[in-house]
Amino acid sequence: MNDTSGxxxxxxxxxxxxxxxxxxxxxxxxxxxxxxxxxxxxGSAAFVLxxxxxxxxxxxxxAGVLSFFIKD
Amino acid sequence: xxATTSSMGSGSNRIPxxxxxxxxxxxxxxxIVGGTINGALKLPTFLDMIGTCVAAILLGPWWGALVGVxxxxxxxxxxxxxxxxxxxxxxxxxxxxxxxxxxxxxxxxTIKYFGLNVLVALAVSAVAAPIVIFVFxxxxxHSSDAITAAFAQAGQNLITAVFASNVIVxxxxxxxxxxxxLAIIQALPSNLTSGVTLPQQQGMxxxxxxxxxxxxxxxxxxxxMLILAPKPA
Numbered sequence: 001m002n003d004t005s006g007x008x009x010x011x012x013x014x015x016x017x018x019x020x021x022x023x024x025x026x027x028x029x030x031x032x033x034x035x036x037x038x039x040x041x042x043g044s045a046a047f048v049l050x051x052x053x054x055x056x057x058x059x060x061x062x063a064g065v066l067s068f069f070i071k072d
Numbered sequence: 073x074x075a076t077t078s079s080m081g082s083g084s085n086r087i088p089x090x091x092x093x094x095x096x097x098x099x100x101x102x103x104i105v106g107g108t109i110n111g112a113l114k115l116p117t118f119l120d121m122i123g124t125c126v127a128a129i130l131l132g133p134w135w136g137a138l139v140g141v142x143x144x145x146x147x148x149x150x151x152x153x154x155x156x157x158x159x160x161x162x163x164x165x166x167x168x169x170x171x172x173x174x175x176x177x178x179x180x181x182t183i184k185y186f187g188l189n190v191l192v193a194l195a196v197s198a199v200a201a202p203i204v205i206f207v208f209x210x211x212x213x214h215s216s217d218a219i220t221a222a223f224a225q226a227g228q229n230l231i232t233a234v235f236a237s238n239v240i241v242x243x244x245x246x247x248x249x250x251x252x253x254l255a256i257i258q259a260l261p262s263n264l265t266s267g268v269t270l271p272q273q274q275g276m277x278x279x280x281x282x283x284x285x286x287x288x289x290x291x292x293x294x295x296x297m298l299i300l301a302p303k304p305a
Contacts, residue, residue: 006088006089006090007088007089008086008087008088008089009086009087009088009089009092010085010086010087011085011132011134014131014132014133014134014135015134016134017134017135017137017138018133018134018135018137018138018163019134020138021134021137021138021140021141021142021163022137022141022163024141024145025141025145025156025159025160028145028156029156029157032148032153032156035152035153036153036154036156036157036207036208037152037154037208037213047206048157048206048207051202051206051207052157052160052203052207055160055199056160059160059163063134
């Protein structure tokens with residue numbers, strides 16, 4: 001699957017893309033958290049934002065740890 | 073049933089950027105279309121991770137994670153922001169599918185691949201159930217809420233009921249998604265799937281493995297619908 005004519009990407013770039021995705025999610029969440037239909041039935045907006053950011057943080061930490069082991 | 077692997081070029085894991093740029097939006101669109109059709113038919117599944125499965129296996133786990141986030145954030149334009157918190161469940165599924173096939177060799181045989189889909193279902197539920205409980209208060213308006221209600225009526229507390237219903241629905245959903253994804257990957261030209269170890273068959277047997285997997289997933293679903301979902305009064 002080598003592309004001899006154009007650019008290629010490896011696992012390192014893939015990890016970067018994943019971190020960008022988590023960044024997008026972290027950036028979008030505060031803007032929509034109070035529009036979630038459930039915030040009335042579930043937790044408060046601040047509590048939801050706190051929990052979601054903890055989850056995103058765990059994924060970012062996992063990505064950071066994996067960056068030490070990824071080889072192209 | 074054999075598994076085939078071929079190395080990607082000269083021992084490198086690199087893939088053409090053009091493939092990534094093409095496949096990521098297509099996979100996200102596939103997810104959104106699958107989820108929209110599922111919602112329109114009011115099925116107790118999700119069907120919004122088929123593209124994630126394809127991208128995670130073909131490109132790598134973190135590209136699959138990108139597809140998952142694009143699906144849920146982009147899909148919010150159509151379905152509203154209710155899906156955005158579940159982007160993390162999509163990410164978890166992508167990581168398990170991607171690392172399972174590409175690093176752990178869990179695509180090496182039909183049995184291993186089936187087990188991988190079960191693992192994906194458990195991982196996704198582990199992320200999604202707390203979101204359902206703490207963000208949505210236990211119900212999201214999805215058809216699977218009926219199964220949660222059935223467990224709650226049987227005397228389970230909210231956390232157990234949501235976890236149980238999520239695992240059950242997710243199991244059927246991820247088995248179906250995993251085998252539809254396998255069928256899509258096997259239909260692609262072999263130079264695009266080199267370096268990926270998947271249950272490989274010849275001729276019609278190739279279709280048969282995917283069909284049997286999908287039938288098993290649908291059978292799970294029918295069992296839940298017939299036995300677990302409460303009957304209307």
